[in-house]
Amino acid sequence: MCWVMAWSGLAPRVSGGEEGGKGEPVLLPDVSHLVLSALVSAGAVADDEGVWGWEVSGAGKGVSVQEFTSWVISTVPGLGNCLSRYVQDRFRSSEVDPAKESSVSTGNTTFDTSDAYLLTRGRAWSISLSVRNTLSEKFLSASVIGMDTEDLLYRSSLHGKGLSRFWSCVEGYKGPALILLSAFSNSGSENVDAGRKWGIGVLTEDGFENKDTFYGSSGFLCATYPIFRMLLPSGKEKNIMYCHLHTQLKTYEATPKPLGLAFGGSIGNERIFIDEDFSKVTVRHHAVDKTYQNGSLIPNQIDLAAFGNWEDSPEKMMMDMVSDPNKARREER
Structure with a gap:
């Protein structure tokens, strides 16, 4: 209902480019990730492998x-603003002469409403509800009429995988960008589980x-699937993003820096790190990051606060191993 109210305010300004102003029928977006997010937040569903x-x-x-x-x-x-916005839009539309009302025509623009991209209409609406800047309107529009394919800078299946291919598409671009990726968890082994697919995103300005x-x-960091979460900047550090690749002019580095994309954390201990080949993504616990808010980006990401005391925590075990790596450890299975 909230999405319908938001869409109804946008509808008078968008025309389908067909005779009589009639365009394609508007389809309801999939918001299951939002519903699941609310249930997990309330404790009605456990944030685990289930x-x-x-x-x-x-x-x-x-x-x-x-x-x-x-x-x-x-x-x-x-x-929470959907109802008040709907009422305001209704008042404004009643005061405007339909013959003089300006509209945005989509007749000469290519939009994709099939949800074939990682930015589905449901995810676009979720992001529009979470950000409080001018990009909110952009994502709201994408949730109604689909993503404008002219806004697509890079897609691995289209442009090829790897940091060099990515860089050839984005070099010189200085505006806001939304980076979405989808991956499978490997449960600590070399084999991935095709049934454990998840999605995360990064919105940069x-x-x-x-x-x-x-x-x-x-x-901003966000989890997009199967649960939606938006993690805002914490204000403690400014390690927003990192992009490093080899250039033709190579120089000697005593301590080579990692090649890839990273967001949050610190060099060598990044919150999110995508390797140079775009074949592996590492998502670390929020304890390593002071740039973005705390919160899990993928299901079943252990929260250190869940441990009863310091003696039981992974941090304590790591500190012990650093101080005395030869000390025997008893592991319960």
């Missing part, structure tokens, strides 16, 4: 009003630079 393949329609779960309100404020604050240090002014 969320993969979890069916929202047949679960029979619910949340209280207080729990739902808390989730809206922390995750999708724009959801800066262009890409080939540097061996972190840079950037502002950015």
